[in-house]
Amino acid sequence: MSNPLQPCVLLVGGGETLCAALDAAGYAVVSVAEDEDFYALIEQRRPAAVVISAASPSRDTLEHLALLNRRHPQPIVLFHDGQNHELAVQAMRAGISAYAARDLPPEAVRSLIEVALLHFEQTRALRKELTRAQQTLAERRWVDRAKCRLMETESLSETAAYERLRETAMRERVSLEQAARTVLQAGASDET
């Protein structure tokens, strides 16, 4: 049942848990996919707020809508100060981005972000970032081992060993990690 007293919240790719939590908190939730036509949706539904994964590429469409009409939901992290700004930053770090219409009272904005923070599922963005960081770590291990090998076999200083690797990478047009692997493989075949 639609109720005019319930502010409408557009939830973009948010998952069932958050949808149910927002519903229980008294919002009329419209849950949509990321490739939805937001222009039609925002015009028809006139939502008081939008909750979307901070890692969703569709955020840039919402930014366009926010700029086209100042009555459309605006990014909270930019246009709220004090406690709501802090909460919006916290939400951003947890993977949620929220937009609120200017006439939504600050207390409502606060409760909305609090509910979203509690129930937002682990986002893709956080997992992706983790993978990237792990790769960097693996890369550093190769480079460190190759450096040690060069320091031993060529009696180079640590800086000179690194310099050697980096020059090889730039000359051979391969990544530093690849240059390190080559050094270690060459070393391994020398030993046999």
Next chain:
Amino acid sequence: MKLRLGYIRLCDAAPLVVACTLGLFADEKLRVELIALSSWAEVRDRLITGDVQASHCLAGIPLAAQAGLFGPNADLATAFTLNHFGNALTLSPALAAAGGELQEIARQRRAQGRPLTLAAVFPVAKHQYELRHWLVTQGLDPETDVRMVVTPPPLVAAALRRGNLDGFCVGEPWSTRAILEGSGVAVATSRSLGLPGTEKVLAVRSDWLEDPAHAALLRALHRATQWLAEPLNRVAATELLAPYLGRPPEELLPALTGRFSTHANAEAQPIDDFVRFHGINSPEPAHALWYLEQMQAAGQLPHQLPLEDIVQRAFRPDIHQRVLGTR
């Protein structure tokens, strides 16, 4: 300290990826983590909150920030231009074949209540102004003759195929993707439009401009763009970039080597400087002024603004010169 650098999965993130994978950041004693972000809004937000210290960023973002478009705390600036050019304007095959009938088609579509719909990637992106410029050269008014939307690049090819979009202006490899799958035909590139070149910059928060780590970043990026100036290295760069972009290297070749095909069956025509990384890195105030004027023309900024002051706060050739000299 470990630096967090943001980037968007586009070919013109190349200087950051090259500096990272060839160890140029490490040469400057920097520990850098490259973090793939998903939208320009996310780039802007994470810069403002300090979640990333620097990022691959649309040149229009620090300018719009200094013009007040993003609220009172968006104090962003740049001292390094990452590239000139690199975008392509791609239409559905039917529309690309329309030629002189484009105005008539636009009129019919408007009369049918489904106007031609064209996408750019962010409200203050150069893509927006390239699209508007091209429309004017075709005798169309961007305000009234077509519908302008923002669609994230990963979604544009599918939207074109389904008919939700009639065309778009995006960075690579997204036009190439639509071209390869036969859903799009490129009718212009940043290079052919003849507009100021500045495309992406390394954006930072203004209070970080004087940080020694920022200077070290600029030195490493300068060497990366030097390496990218060598044509043979461009092919190798596609291999370095591919894992960071999550795309196969061959999709990145047209943009990085300049052998760009405008449609699926076309022979690739070499385009000189399809995207340029080196020799253009000092922020160009004249280009910044052009961006602000485009924002005004598009109704995004009011007309009474101290444009020169905004340019001086957002584009910092002074810092560039202090770190890198007049190179």
